[in-house]
Amino acid sequence: MTHSLTLTRPDDWHLHLRDGAMLTGIAPETARDFGRAIIMPNLVPPVVTAAQALAYKARIMAALPEGSKFQPLMTLYLTEKTDPDDLAAAHASGLVTAAKLYPAGATTNSASGVQNFVKVQPVLERMAAIGMPMCVHGEVTDADVDIFDREAVFIDRVLDPLRRRVPDLKVVMEHITTAEGAAYAKSDPGKLAATITTHHLMINRNHILSGGLRPHYYCLPVAKRETHRLALLKAATSGNPSYFLGTDSAPHTDDAKESACGCAGIFSATNTMSCLAEVFERAGALDKLEGFTSLFGPKFYGLAPNADHITLTKGAEVEFPSYISTGAGPVTVFNPGIDLHWKVTD
Template identity: 55%
Template sequence: MDSLTIRRPDDWHLHLRDDDMLRAVAPSSSVMGRAIVMPNLVPPVVTKADAVAYRDRIRAAGFSNPLMTLYLTEDTDPADVVAAHAEGVITAVKLYPAGATTNSASGVRDFDAVRPALAAMEEAGVPLCLHGEVTDREIDIFDRESAFLDKRLEPLRKAHPSLKLTLEHVTTKDAVDYVRAHDLGATITVQHLMLDRNDMLVGGMRPHYYCLPILKRARHRDALLEAATTDDRFFLGTDSAPHPLHAKEAECCAAGCFTAPLALPAYATVFDEAGALDRLEAFASLNGPRHYGLPPNDDTVTLVRGTPDIPPKVGDVAVFDPARPLTWTLQ
């Protein structure tokens, strides 16, 4: 097979930042029909009015169809969330455990404090996207996701059984098994399909591979690949997260991989290596819309066999290096 035409994909987990950074990186995701945009700005997107204003800035920057989210805090107004969803302003709400990742200081520390908002969302059918990590000091960073399943997700799911949940950027076999056991939705990133923690750490620390949740063992990467290529509960979410070079190449570097410029060729390369190109359309273009109750995109994109011409940087942001040649490019 030398070419592959699929319905236009969507990105169900994307960071676009704001201001100059937004204007620089937004065009990099233009191949995507839609994208769920993360709300962890400073200050975060916490109200319907915030989401409307941010949506307008994103469209002005060159990405035409953002799907907005609100940042769940312990002060979130349930009525505002429900109204924002009912009016089509937001697609989902994002829960960050406090301290879990970039700009998560406003996240949830006391899960009991957000029960009213979760109950209102459950009743109104507002989806909840989860950054699935426990940030307690005693939890090893490589165990944060697995600990979240037992300590946070299981109680939350039992308390709100009708709440539509998306476990974002899953990184472990434990999370894959949990999603399957409880019929949740889950996104998988480029970097977690292509790399393991040896790629980040052996021979020296590579800051551009540092992300949260952190890269795991090869056996976890293999479980993600099997899930992505066989199971309709898993779908494309790049978690593309731009940071300027000085923040990545620093004594204490920022977490995130800027994968948007090469995401679809990278996914296609991984699926091809796994002998599963016939499953790429489901993962990239069909499973996410089905999970969120939206129609798939009507138009298509075509990939052809060849090496994509990817710039090393977009503005002052280094583009993710997949550590091996990509074998598919957008026509």
């Protein structure tokens, strides 16, 4: 029986750090276990220029614990007015790793996102030419499309046609939630990949709705049926490099979650590695955990894996704080609903 597991230090390829007092409170939770993370740009106002990305990176670095080696990988928020030259210069300098496309209104702070995808084609063509990946929140926002169908419809109506128009563009389908997403993500290796969150490997829509409305399980894209969770689990544990970890850890204060119109987002930075070790062990796939968390993401982004390692140890049930105190207010930590026995010990 395995009681200790040493992995190349993992990276998080989809992370929300917010800003201000929230950033200061939650940044150390990711920096503890992860070497790097793709930082989401959906602040208010969003990070749309190189100058804004540089300033935001400085704020992140100031929020890290003393001596931390964590590296934030910055992104720009794509709009219909994005300057291709500014974007290309930011990428060439090493400041910005990728750009994020939000369909307008799809999720938290996405009001400035894209409504007309034709208008961003010149920017996408420039990104394809310079090898800059596009991260995409893959949901349509049409009122006539059921919220549980929005990811599958986005692939058919938006993403596949977009990729046919700009075939050399590298695309990361972020936080996939469906069997359709998992199938499409592996259809063009090297040009297309997907991140999978910790929570979507562990919860389905019953966790949100069964026995009462449970706002701390509400996220976007919303968790789907159990059949889709199992498809994601099969993908994550397959050893296929088209899938890698992006937690989409997204902090909101408890009062913002527990309200008449609660915010979408699950905060999992604190216990993600314990959760994943438990999930992969139960699936008989502990040998696939390092690829998913530490190797496949860097490979897609053209980066070397982290040089150092972490060790997880299995023992008695691990307890985590129920919430993280921040200057903005308490942030509830993801409750996986099962006992965890793996803990990062080194």
